[in-house]
Amino acid sequence: MADDKAYAEGMDIRRRMWGPEGAEKRVESASGFNRPFEDLITEYCFGRVWSRPLLDPRTRSMLTIAILAVLAKPNQLKTHVRGAIANGVSPDEIREVLMHVGIYGGVPAGADSFMHAREVLQELGLDK
Amino acid sequence: MADDKAYAEGMDIRRRMWGPEGAEKRVESASGFNRPFEDLITEYCFGRVWSRPLLDPRTRSMLTIAILAVLAKPNQLKTHVRGAIANGVSPDEIREVLMHVGIYGGVPAGADSFMHAREVLQELGLDK
Amino acid sequence: MADDKAYAEGMDIRRRMWGPEGAEKRVESASGFNRPFEDLITEYCFGRVWSRPLLDPRTRSMLTIAILAVLAKPNQLKTHVRGAIANGVSPDEIREVLMHVGIYGGVPAGADSFMHAREVLQELGLDK
Amino acid sequence: MADDKAYAEGMDIRRRMWGPEGAEKRVESASGFNRPFEDLITEYCFGRVWSRPLLDPRTRSMLTIAILAVLAKPNQLKTHVRGAIANGVSPDEIREVLMHVGIYGGVPAGADSFMHAREVLQELGLDK
Amino acid sequence: MADDKAYAEGMDIRRRMWGPEGAEKRVESASGFNRPFEDLITEYCFGRVWSRPLLDPRTRSMLTIAILAVLAKPNQLKTHVRGAIANGVSPDEIREVLMHVGIYGGVPAGADSFMHAREVLQELGLDK
Amino acid sequence: MADDKAYAEGMDIRRRMWGPEGAEKRVESASGFNRPFEDLITEYCFGRVWSRPLLDPRTRSMLTIAILAVLAKPNQLKTHVRGAIANGVSPDEIREVLMHVGIYGGVPAGADSFMHAREVLQELGLDK
Numbered sequence: 176m177a178d179d180k181a182y183a184e185g186m187d188i189r190r191r192m193w194g195p196e197g198a199e200k201r202v203e204s205a206s207g208f209n210r211p212f213e214d215l216i217t218e219y220c221f222g223r224v225w226s227r228p229l230l231d232p233r234t235r236s237m238l239t240i241a242i243l244a245v246l247a248k249p250n251q252l253k254t255h256v257r258g259a260i261a262n263g264v265s266p267d268e269i270r271e272v273l274m275h276v277g278i279y280g281g282v283p284a285g286a287d288s289f290m291h292a293r294e295v296l297q298e299l300g301l302d303k
Numbered sequence: 304m305a306d307d308k309a310y311a312e313g314m315d316i317r318r319r320m321w322g323p324e325g326a327e328k329r330v331e332s333a334s335g336f337n338r339p340f341e342d343l344i345t346e347y348c349f350g351r352v353w354s355r356p357l358l359d360p361r362t363r364s365m366l367t368i369a370i371l372a373v374l375a376k377p378n379q380l381k382t383h384v385r386g387a388i389a390n391g392v393s394p395d396e397i398r399e400v401l402m403h404v405g406i407y408g409g410v411p412a413g414a415d416s417f418m419h420a421r422e423v424l425q426e427l428g429l430d431k
Numbered sequence: 432m433a434d435d436k437a438y439a440e441g442m443d444i445r446r447r448m449w450g451p452e453g454a455e456k457r458v459e460s461a462s463g464f465n466r467p468f469e470d471l472i473t474e475y476c477f478g479r480v481w482s483r484p485l486l487d488p489r490t491r492s493m494l495t496i497a498i499l500a501v502l503a504k505p506n507q508l509k510t511h512v513r514g515a516i517a518n519g520v521s522p523d524e525i526r527e528v529l530m531h532v533g534i535y536g537g538v539p540a541g542a543d544s545f546m547h548a549r550e551v552l553q554e555l556g557l558d559k
Numbered sequence: 560m561a562d563d564k565a566y567a568e569g570m571d572i573r574r575r576m577w578g579p580e581g582a583e584k585r586v587e588s589a590s591g592f593n594r595p596f597e598d599l600i601t602e603y604c605f606g607r608v609w610s611r612p613l614l615d616p617r618t619r620s621m622l623t624i625a626i627l628a629v630l631a632k633p634n635q636l637k638t639h640v641r642g643a644i645a646n647g648v649s650p651d652e653i654r655e656v657l658m659h660v661g662i663y664g665g666v667p668a669g670a671d672s673f674m675h676a677r678e679v680l681q682e683l684g685l686d687k
Numbered sequence: 688m689a690d691d692k693a694y695a696e697g698m699d700i701r702r703r704m705w706g707p708e709g710a711e712k713r714v715e716s717a718s719g720f721n722r723p724f725e726d727l728i729t730e731y732c733f734g735r736v737w738s739r740p741l742l743d744p745r746t747r748s749m750l751t752i753a754i755l756a757v758l759a760k761p762n763q764l765k766t767h768v769r770g771a772i773a774n775g776v777s778p779d780e781i782r783e784v785l786m787h788v789g790i791y792g793g794v795p796a797g798a799d800s801f802m803h804a805r806e807v808l809q810e811l812g813l814d815k
Numbered sequence: 816m817a818d819d820k821a822y823a824e825g826m827d828i829r830r831r832m833w834g835p836e837g838a839e840k841r842v843e844s845a846s847g848f849n850r851p852f853e854d855l856i857t858e859y860c861f862g863r864v865w866s867r868p869l870l871d872p873r874t875r876s877m878l879t880i881a882i883l884a885v886l887a888k889p890n891q892l893k894t895h896v897r898g899a900i901a902n903g904v905s906p907d908e909i910r911e912v913l914m915h916v917g918i919y920g921g922v923p924a925g926a927d928s929f930m931h932a933r934e935v936l937q938e939l940g941l942d943k
Contacts, residue, residue: 223471251411267741281663289849406476468786502793535922541596663882
């Protein structure tokens with residue numbers, strides 16, 4: 176009962192940010208338990224919201240990092256730091272987003288998020 | 304100064320959900336530091352609230368999973384996925400609770416909770 | 432680019448819970464600013480998740496109340512207390528959900544939510 | 560099935576902080592809907608935790624204000640600013656608690672909480 | 688003991704976003720109770736973080752709206768919707784930020800934030 | 816552009832609570848990515864707020880533990896349990912703070928925080 180066009184567009188956006196590992200392969204590794212949720216994310220989160228043209232992927236990546244930092248979701252924060260780099264956000268811009276979070280979301284949200292983001296940047300050879 | 308009847312009833316409910324490991328043995332492993340809190344949980348959370356008959360344990364398990372998923376408490380979410388299975392909630396019902404969470408609590412809360420719940424279902428041989 | 436079937440089903444569910452005021456009329460009162468979000472809610476939240484048959488509307492209403500109480504969303508909590516009554520949840524069951532919230536989400540979340548829910552029950556002549 | 564001693568002690572603590580309006584009269588104004596929760600708060604929150612002697616009421620009031628500010632519970636924050644004054648916390652100390660919140664819980668939590676606390680201090684003639 | 692340069696720069700940024708009412712006049716209306724916090728915000732939040740050049744005010748406004756929407760701070764969300772407009776963010780862009788919030792922070796965070804933002808846009812004659 | 820006096824005072828407070836590992840050495844291990852945030856914390860959080868004399872370090876440590884427990888920041892909670900012991904807070908007092916959290920922030924926040932705090936007390940030989 177899915178919206179096929181939105182699903183395909185969502186899958187494209189996932190692939191552009193994380194390669195096949197964050198797109199087809201991730202869906203294939205789902206079980207009957209979590210597959211319906213994976214499909215919903217692909218179609219709605221990526222296919223229907225990320226795809227809206229009025230904000231570019233760079234801005235959406237920065238917003239996503241800010242939201243995940245405030246919500247304390249380290250796994251997804253790390254995933255989206257990688258995605259942000261793929262979308263053209265620089266490490267310096269990520270730092271600025273997290274400093275903004277440190278003020279508005281509190282020092283602990285900032286400190287944890289800097290630690291998690293830095294781990295990803297180190298893996299990517301981008302922590303200078 | 305405890306309410307002995309509520310304490311005993313709370314311990315029964317803990318034992319039914321997690322066996323002696325989640326009841327007597329857990330209390331015995333407490334130190335002077337955390338014992339008063341363990342006792343308070345047994346008496347109030349289990350003995351005085353879970354024990355109230357108007358909602359059955361299946362419904363209380365689903366509510367608990369939803370709340371823990373929204374509050375981002377992965378350790379306790381995993382404990383209560385086990386407890387929910389013991390209370391007769393099916394993996395399909397747990398999926399529905401978490402899809403509801405994914406909408407109301409946000410995609411990141413849903414995604415993390417699916418990951419944690421699936422780990423428990425895999426350990427129980429129930430991830431299909 | 433919407434999924435028309437899901438949209439129609441979502442609108443049906445909204446109408447059953449709140450009448451035309453919470454369905455067509457609410458959509459009509461939207462502006463260009465918030466209309467895309469209203470449509471997304473109708474299709475995605477109601478048409479694609481609430482509509483899933485494995486959990487009945489009574490259980491989904493109780494889960495929604497628990498989540499909104501924990502998230503501190505008084506406006507929507509009040510709306511969903513009305514919706515829960517329409518879905519056949521009794522005031523006594525709503526009390527049990529909120530007592531569960533008071534333990535797991537903390538006394539302040541419980542206290543605020545009891546206050547807001549009671550206001551709705553008073554308007555409906557159901558606070559006894 | 561209550562613990563009568565804890566209930567009485569809890570009611571004493573409520574009365575000391577807010578007079579009869581925050582104790583007997585509040586209980587009397589409850590309906591069948593929220594009375595069980597009111598009783599649980601009196602016994603459990605006040606009778607079993609606030610009553611523990613190792614932290615004095617001044618310290619518990621400051622902790623409560625910090626927690627309510629972080630949890631964004633303005634109604635109860637205002638109630639507990641009054642209670643804190645009754646427990647001997649000075650307006651200057653309340654300011655320090657909220658500045659601490661502003662750093663750790665974020666500037667918005669601090670700003671909202673200062674606004675709400677100041678309203679109470681103005682009503683009490685203590686905003687200088 | 689303040690950093691005078693940062694304080695002056697912070698006051699400039701406040702004035703550019705909200706005029707004298709959100710800058711000097713707001714400071715003048717503070718009492719001894721909240722003045723130290725107002726000064727800290729001006730210097731630290733605006734003078735030391737908002738002032739950093741690597742992200743432009745438009746991007747910082749969008750990030751701030753996203754964070755406040757997720758943190759459920761309606762008063763400050765409304766203030767920053769005004770500030771965002773002053774910084775050149777369009778109503779359409781604000782809608783996109785809030786749709787992103789609705790997915791990542793949950794439908795209730797999105798719905799409340801649309802309601803609050805729309806009120807401000809109506810006051811400004813920008814709700815179309 | 817920092818406030819040198821506040822920075823030095825903040826560094827002193829960090830050193831008193833955690834030794835050089837939580838002060839100079841921590842700053843030295845920062846990269847260009849997170850150094851500006853580390854400096855901001857030293858200067859504002861420690862140099863400008865912790866340093867304010869009206870609340871003593873014991874009280875600020877207890878408030879910090881309560882806030883971090885409610886915000887679900889286990890890494891920093893553990894760091895601040897160590898800092899609290901250095902500031903003269905006893906394990907019994909930490910228990911009381913966390914029991915207060917368990918009531919106001921919910922049983923899951925209390926349970927997780929007891930687990931994390933107990934780990935630190937065990938490392939320090941203080942879990943009895």
